[in-house]
Amino acid sequence: MSGTQSELTESLGLELRRGVVVLAALSQLREEQYGYSLKKSLAERGMPIDEGTLYPLLRRLETQELLQSDWRVDSGRPRRYYSLTTKGKQMLEELSEEWNRLALVMGDLLS
Amino acid sequence: MNSATLSSEELVRRYVFAVSRRLPANLREDVAKELDSLLRETIEEQSRGDIGAIDPQTTAGILKSMGSPDVVAARYSPKPNYLIGPELYPAFMRTLRLVLMASGAFAALVVVMLSFSGSITGLWGGALKFGEVLIDCIYSFAAVAVLVFALLERLGADKIPELSASEWDPFRLPPVETEAPISSFGVSLRIYAIAVLLIWFNFFPQWFGMILGVSGRGLRFLSAAELGLVLPVVLINCWWVAALVKNILLLRKGRMTAGIRWFEVGLGLGAVLIFGLILRDLWTVVDTPAFRQTVGNPDLAGLLGHVLRAVNVGIILTILGQALLKVYRLRQNGGTQGHHSSLQNG
Numbered sequence: 001m002s003g004t005q006s007e008l009t010e011s012l013g014l015e016l017r018r019g020v021v022v023l024a025a026l027s028q029l030r031e032e033q034y035g036y037s038l039k040k041s042l043a044e045r046g047m048p049i050d051e052g053t054l055y056p057l058l059r060r061l062e063t064q065e066l067l068q069s070d071w072r073v074d075s076g077r078p079r080r081y082y083s084l085t086t087k088g089k090q091m092l093e094e095l096s097e098e099w100n101r102l103a104l105v106m107g108d109l110l111s
Numbered sequence: 112m113n114s115a116t117l118s119s120e121e122l123v124r125r126y127v128f129a130v131s132r133r134l135p136a137n138l139r140e141d142v143a144k145e146l147d148s149l150l151r152e153t154i155e156e157q158s159r160g161d162i163g164a165i166d167p168q169t170t171a172g173i174l175k176s177m178g179s180p181d182v183v184a185a186r187y188s189p190k191p192n193y194l195i196g197p198e199l200y201p202a203f204m205r206t207l208r209l210v211l212m213a214s215g216a217f218a219a220l221v222v223v224m225l226s227f228s229g230s231i232t233g234l235w236g237g238a239l240k241f242g243e244v245l246i247d248c249i250y251s252f253a254a255v256a257v258l259v260f261a262l263l264e265r266l267g268a269d270k271i272p273e274l275s276a277s278e279w280d281p282f283r284l285p286p287v288e289t290e291a292p293i294s295s296f297g298v299s300l301r302i303y304a305i306a307v308l309l310i311w312f313n314f315f316p317q318w319f320g321m322i323l324g325v326s327g328r329g330l331r332f333l334s335a336a337e338l339g340l341v342l343p344v345v346l347i348n349c350w351w352v353a354a355l356v357k358n359i360l361l362l363r364k365g366r367m368t369a370g371i372r373w374f375e376v377g378l379g380l381g382a383v384l385i386f387g388l389i390l391r392d393l394w395t396v397v398d399t400p401a402f403r404q405t406v407g408n409p410d411l412a413g414l415l416g417h418v419l420r421a422v423n424v425g426i427i428l429t430i431l432g433q434a435l436l437k438v439y440r441l442r443q444n445g446g447t448q449g450h451h452s453s454l455q456n457g
Contacts, residue, residue, distance in 0.1 A: 035145065036152045052178035055149060056186035059142070063189065071144075077152065080145050 021049055023099055025057060026092040029067065032083035034074075058082055066091050119170035120163055123150050126174050133184035142187055150177070195260045203260045210256050214248035219349050226345050237345035293361060302358045309351050346388070350381045372441055379434030383427055390423045 024047045028038055035055050042049055049057075061067045066088035069080050084092060117125075127150065131143035154173050158165045177183060185192045195203050222241045225231045231240050357374050361367065396402055397416030406412035 035149045036156070039153075050176065050178070051149065051153065052176075052183050052186060055146065056183070059187060078144065078148055079152075080148070 017047075020047075020099070021053065021057065022061070023092075023095045024049070025054065025061070026066065026084065026088060026095065029082055029084050029088070030092075032081045034079040034081050038082070061088070117167055118163070119154065119165040119167050122167055122170045122174060123147065123154070126150065126177075126180065129180035130184045130187070133180060134187055135189070138187065138189070146183075150174070193264075194257070195264050199260055199264055203256070206256050206260070207253060210252040211249065214245055214252055217248050218245035219346075222345055222349075231345075238348065241345070241349070293365065293367060295362060295365070298358050298362045302355060302362065305351055305355045305358065309348070309355070312351075313348065346381070346385050350378065350385060353378055353381065369441065372437060376434050376437050376441070379430050379437070382430045383434070386423060386427045386430070390420070390427065393419055393423060 024042055025038065028041050028045075033041065035051075035058060038058075039049065039051060039054055042054075058067060058069075062069055062082070065085055067082045068085050068088075069082045071078055071080050073079070124147075127143050127147045130146060131139045134142055150173070154165060154170050155161065157173065158169055178186075218241050221244045222231065222237055225240060226237055231237050353374075357371060357378060360374070361371055364371065397412070397419055402416070403409050403412040406415060
């Protein structure tokens with residue numbers, strides 16, 4: 001037995017959002033940010049991502065050489081700052097183009 | 112320390128430790144440092160105060176929303192936390208199915224060999240041995256299969272092209288299975304009939320058989336004693352159980368599949384084996400003075416002997432012919448075309 005309609009909506013909505021999490025994170029890292037500030041920045045712009053997903057994602061993007069990071073002490077607290085690498089900037093451009101194309105197609109499909 | 116007395120500071124320390132200890136050694140320190148920093152920032156900002164002064168319940172709520180240490184560690188981990196991943200899973204399941212089938216066949220073979228050597232006596236002895244060997248085989252073979260696939264997973268599924276789901280040839284796809292309609296009523300009836308026969312054969316063997324009136328005397332040529340002495344009882348039971356399984360599969364699938372047809376071929380070959388063993392014993396039994404004496408009339412006994420042998424040989428040839436025909440059809444059309452006659456057996 002599947003869940004209720006609202007549970008299904010929530011689950012499918014989550015699946016839909018999961019696909020754009022990488023693009024959303026990359027878009028906010030044109031300027032360097034640390035994990036918590038990035039989370040806040042995304043939430044303020046209407047894209048809340050839970051910490052358990054976002055922080056491991058940053059590590060994964062760094063492993064894929066799309067991000068670079070360095071530790072710095074800021075306001076008496078050690079923070080790891082992330083920023084886009086050259087490869088990351090190129091990826092952001094490509095994914096943005098893909099997103100714009102997709103948005104057009106989806107807009108057309110849903111109209 | 113009682114959980115009620117844990118401070119926010121201690122909760123964070125424990126959480127970070129719980130996550131980091133689940134990570135590979137090379138990631139542990141770095142992730143722990145970052146996670147600790149991020150958690151403290153999140154907790155302090157959300158509670159607007161120093162972590163030392165924050166209610167542990169608030170901290171616990173934030174940690175819960177972050178996810179369990181297992182889940183968070185799995186997200187950080189560069190390697191997936193599973194024994195056999197999606198790339199190898201289909202091949203693993205195919206192997207496991209083969210292993211299970213081979214275990215059944217191997218166990219049956221062992222029981223037959225032991226029963227012929229006299230190491231097993233009685234039906235229950237045979238059934239128990241079969242169960243024992245089967246469980247041993249499944250445990251051993253399945254464990255080896257799991258170990259091999261887990262090892263392949265660690266070596267990297269992508270480095271094993273022949274097992275990788277990403278490399279496949281569309282021209283080697285199996286043909287579409289055309290549904291051969293089955294009669295659920297007929298299959299159900301057959302299941303009940305086989306179950307009744309199994310109970311009858313094993314628990315009330317004295318009722319099993321035929322009484323042939325010869326010269327006013329009753330000849331029970333399938334009496335309980337003769338069944339035990341002459342017939343390969345264990346094999347017959349195995350065959351009926353296999354036939355039961357086949358019909359249950361058929362009922363569950365609701366259609367005839369290539370796999371079930373191959374199962375039928377196996378059943379046919381099993382029946383040939385059983386009738387072959389019966390014929391071997393019958394060949395000598397009908398020539399014995401005891402048989403002639405039981406029948407009462409030497410001429411009739413001779414004739415009956417010939418008829419019984421001929422009937423047995425006829426049955427063997429018919430079943431063998433059917434099995435070979437099925438194999439031929441399966442090879443001709445990939446086992447897709449339904450033919451209702453195949454439902455007649457088992």
